[in-house]
Amino acid sequence: MKSPRRRKLQLSKIYAFSCGKASFREDHSQIGGPGFSRVVYCNEPESFEAQGLGYGDNYVRTTKYTVATFFPKSLFEQFRRVANIYFLISACLSFTPLAPYSAVSAVLPLIVVIGATMIKEAIEDLRRKQQDVEVNNRKVNVHFGNGVFNDTEWKNLSVGDIVKVEKDNFFPADLLLLSSNYEDAICYVETMNLDGETNLKVKQALEVTSGFHDNSSFQDFKALVKCEDPNANLYTFVGSMDFEEVQHPLTPQQLLLRDSKLRNTEYIYGVVIFTGHDTKVMQNSTEPPSKRSKVERRMDKIIYLLFCILILMSFVGSIFFGIATGEDIEDDNMKRWYLRPDDTTIFFDPDEAFVAAVLHFLTALILYGYLIPISLYVSIEIVKVLQSIFINHDIHMYHEETDTPARARTSNLNEELGQVDTILSDKTGTLTCNSMEFIKCSIAGTAYGRGVTEVERAMARRKGSPLLYDIEDEEDNVENSADSKETIKGFNFKDERVTNGKWLHEPHADVIQKFFRLLAVCHTAIPEVNEKTGIITYEAESPDEAAFVIAARELGFEFYQRTQTTISVNELDPLSGKKVVRSYQLLSILEFNSTRKRMSVVVRNEEGKLLLLCKGADSVMFERLGKDGREFEEQTREQMNEYADAGLRTLILAYRELDEEEYKVFNKEFTEAKNSVSADRDALVDEAAEKIEKDLILLGATAVEDKLQDGVPECIDKLAQAGIKIWVLTGDKMETAINIGFACSLLRQGMKQIIITLETPEIKAVEKTGDKPAITKALKGSIIHQISEGITQVTGGSSDAFALIIDGKSLAYALEEDVKNMFLELAVSCASVICCRSSPKQKALVTRLVKNGSGRTTLAIGDGANDVGMLQEADIGIGISGVEGMQAVMSSDIAIAQFRFLERLLLVHGHWCYRRISSMICYFFYKNITFGFTLFLFEAYASFSGQAAYNDWYMSLYNVFFTSLPVLALGVFDQDVSARFCLKFPLLYQEGVQNVLFSWRRILSWMLNGLCSAIIIFFFCIKAMEHQAFRIGGEVVSLDILGVTMYTCIVWIVNCQMALSVSFFTMIQHLFIWGGIVCWYIFLLAYGALSPLLSTTAYKVFIEACAPAPSYWLITLFVVISTLLPYFAYAAIQMRFFPMYHGMIQWIRLEGNSDDPEYVQMVRQRSIRATTVGFTARVEARRSSQKEKRHHKT
Secondary structure, eight states, X not given: OOOOOSSOOOHHHXXXXXXXXXXXXXXXXXXXXXXXXXXXXXXXXXXXXXXXXXXOOSOOOOOXXXXXXXXXXXXXXXXXXXXXXXXXXXXXXXXXXXXXXXXXXXXXXXXXXXHHHHHHHHHHHHHHHHHHHHHHTOEEEEEEETTEEEXXXXXXXXXXXXXXXXXXXXXXXXXXXXXXXXXTOEEEEEOHHHHSOOSEEEEEOOGGGTTOOSGGGGSSOOEEEEEOXXXXXXXOOOEEEEETTEEEEEOGGGEEOTTOEEESOSEEEEEEEEOGGGSHHHHTOOOOOOOOOHHHHHHHHHHXXXXXXXXXXXXXXXXXXXXXXXXSXXXXXXXXXXXXXXXXXXXXXXXXXHHHHHHHXXXXXXXXXXXXXTTHHHHHHHHHHHHHHHHHTOGGGOBTTTTBOOEESOSTTTGGGGOEXXXXXXXXXXXXXXXXXXXXXXXXXXXXXXXXXXXXHHHHHHHTOTHHHHHHHHHHHHHHSTTOOSOBTTBOOOOTTTGGGGGGGSTTHHHHHHHHHHHHHSSOOEEEEOTTTOOEEEEOXXXXXXXXXXXXXXXXXXXXXXXXXXXXEEEEOTTTOSEEEEEEEEEEEEOOOTTTOXXXXXXXXXXXXXXXXXXXXXXXXXGGBOGGGOTTHHHHHHXXXXXXXXXXXXXXEEEEEEOHHHHHHHHHHHHHHHTOOSTTHHHHHHHHHHHXXXXXXXXXXXXXXXXXXXXXXXXXXXXXXXXXXEEEEOSSOHHHHHHHHHHTTSSOTTOEEEEEOSOSHHHHHHHTTOOHHHHHHHHHHHHHHHHHHHHHHHTSSOOSOEEEEEOHHHHHHHTSTTTHHHHHHXXXXXXXXXXXXXXXXXXXXXXXXXXXXXXXXXXXXXXXXXXXXXXXXXXXXXXXXXXXXXXXXXXXXXXXXXXXXXXXXIIIIIHHHHHHHHHHHHHHHXXXXXXXXXXXXXXXXXXXXXXXXXOHHHHHHIIIIITHHHHHHHHHHXXXXXXXXXXXXXXXXXXXXXTTTSSHHHHHHHHHHHHHHHHHHHHHHHHHHSSSBOSTTOOBOOHHHHHHHHHHXXXXXXXXXXXXXXXXXXXXXHHHHHHHHHHHHHHHHHHHTSOHHHHGGGTTHIIIIITTOHXXXXXXXXXXXXXXXXXXXXXXHHXXXXXXXXXXXXXXXXXXXXXXXXXXXXHHGGGOOTTSOSHHHHHHHHHHHHHHHHHHHO
16 A cells, blocks of 8 residues: 655755665666575565575674583683693593592692683673673564554564664664655664764655655555675665565665664664674674784793793603613612512513603603693783773773773783883874864954964964963953853854854954854754753764854854754844844755865745855865955965964855856756766766856855863873874874874974975876876885985984874875885884874774884774774774764773873883783792792602602692782782872883883793792702601601692792782782781691591691691791792892882882982983973973083083
């Protein structure tokens, strides 16, 4: 049943180009072929034909595991680590006679470690499952037949279902728009979750279905849709709809994507085309690239090194064992009579010495396995998760205005935050707010607006202008005048000549009226009135456009209502001086695009005049002015240049009157162009618009400021003092980027700028020839020449700071395979680098070049969808929760609300995490080498017989219980320097960049410490107890007593070593360190009290043998002091005479000099260099320059 039409549509008159009639193009000829085979039976999802197609349901799963796959997949993940495979093999071998200890004691620690990691994986996946359940159980109105719509869950939707989505709700699947509450079947869609853009998109249904405005209209609705198969392209859609025996073409204009939101439209009806994992958003949801920190990659190499040592020890031991076994019986004499070589198994058979040596090799591989820390990986994962929680809960990185805390989306890269060498930053929305403010304008050749921008302040500072103070005083006076109001978002215009209707008294009041009227009418914004307060807010396609409409409102031209054909404005009437309502009939919108660089509307005012109102970039607007419209051109150009120098974004405003015949001809041509079926439709539309956008009369220019975020200059200064290089990659033009660079102290007066550009007369002359190969060769040659000259300047021995500035066109050639290394050489030699007019792909390529070319840690930070490639390419991606949506945040490793929080994230948390993880890993290897080598030394002492020095459970619980908690506390709580001192002395951060805390030298020194400790423990214990009576009855020490004594010394030593290494004690650390020692004694008592069948060699060994013997306690005390003394002496000498940078700061704190400005400045001088960026370096450079001048004068 066909729904009645309300009235004939006038599509061509009120919407943008993209809203014209769809037509069959070349793409549509592919329907039915490969890749275009999808068939949808609309309103018949349960039909036999639809069921036979086998399309999936709308259930979406983002979890890593299911109940069935959790154990196999999780176990596979765990045993991808070489260490875990080794422990699994050892556990399996423990069930054979080769094992030097019981099977249970080998298997249980492995189960605990693997189990703990699997539980962590399960908890993380459970959170994803909860998110899935929340999404899949959302409700939507779906047609159940006979015109009846009821709520159902998203997961129950099928392909072909008719759904009704209401305002401010998300679309549950990819839908084909059928109709909306608007007569012309348009709707407004926000795609922020898809592409990060906050501006609204206009979608429009086919004319044949646009009349379905109520539920009953769908009672007998039937249609057949044929379209492309599921794919990941968000911006294409090819299909056709067979309705009432007529085939209609479908385009992206009719497709509503899952996870986009319906805005400013009461409701829409749509048919489900793609469900679940077939939707375009899910097709785009690829796994983020796997990132591992440099510390973790080096840790793997250490594990491999220890494996090599383990194999070498086993091999050497087996050789000695094989030789000794072969010589056990000589001339009927048995050397090792206690092994009974004349009546033994193959393990000690002198006649099979080689086989015995091979079997001993396997036994030794199992026994010396304690060199490899079984709990290292799980401990690090636990620590990193806890570190991430501290980052997430840091109140100093919480943004109160937006209620946004920092959020570590992955914990894998915590320590990498402390090793960043280069930051690659977006500009708009990252350094700046992406919140445009109307601050100045030029009308009829007169400049209005007394606000001072951040860039103007920076310009005044770098020029040493005394006018800066006058400007600021004037600004303060304006702010304190009666004219001042509370802050209005998007409006920072102050000028008493224009505000409060005083523009009526200006010389060109008529031009001012037309200027503000144009701002109020020429746009695509949508007003929203708050029913409670009556306040009008605007939904605009861009922050710039919102700023223009707000400015018009504040200056007396309030846009308050839009229909399909009219725009209504409350205007200030010049004659009466009162507000009057004026309506403008909206006839055509010529929408903005990147080629046209302008936007126009054709309206009819209440007097019946036809007006063309136009705003656009100066590069396309000045050439369209008529002879009679250039009266103010010269003054406007001058003022626009001043605005650009001040870092402002400018647009030209112009208009003209049209006669009826001219508009009639244009409208006919424009309508035909939009409805054209040819491939050059867009070109025809542009051509039609070009013919009417001419002979314009100049009104003036606008200037809006994209303000720097709070604290950006200070943050950049601190990061520069920390030795971090900062690159800015932006899509802005060069002049704007340079001025922003000055405002945030990336550039400064006196810094030599190396500008690489292709905007030169010579290059333009070559481009005019039209010979593409010759042009390409000339452009590339020019870039290579400019880069070579830059390298010559930088390497010329000058002590000056250099800044590299390059535009996107030049960057394309600089990133070519045979040029990129030259470009990188130049760039890394400069104090700052600014890449202008960069595309998203170029941003990612530059990031990859710096990461791979320099081998240093890179951090990318951005806030928009165009920054995603850069964030994923960098070692660390930081997403800013800005106004450009959540795409960057969703692709980032860590999310913060403001750029300034980067200072604390890197200098405090980065430094702490790097130090903690590095110290933790070094300590892990130290304690395992200490323990493992005592086993080796005892084996050598026992003729490599495969006898373990300790009870099975002593060995099994060493890593899991007695020494594991103190190292966790170190990784979570230790602070070598407080947060205040981390920020006060930024050069401390260089310890991470230079990797001094996890260098091979430091790692090997900790291993050597472990080896020395093992030697001291073993030989002191052996020599002290070997021939001495131990009990009252005169009995000598047995193996079980020796094992307990050595093990007690090890537990004391590794825990006391931890106490010596910790810089910042908390109650938790005291509890874990001393509690670990207490637990050892409690375990000895409890385990020794068990039956001898269970406790074996530990049966009552502590109560009956060790505790009553004074020598046990004296040996423990003596060995602990002797073992720790060398480290204590080394640490004391280093701290006193050769302190590292954190040691120097600890001395400052200890001696109470932290509040002495002169002393602190003396220490900080090491971090302030005239060749870096930041305002501190600028002051230092100026001071150095003045010293040189005074020196030359003398």
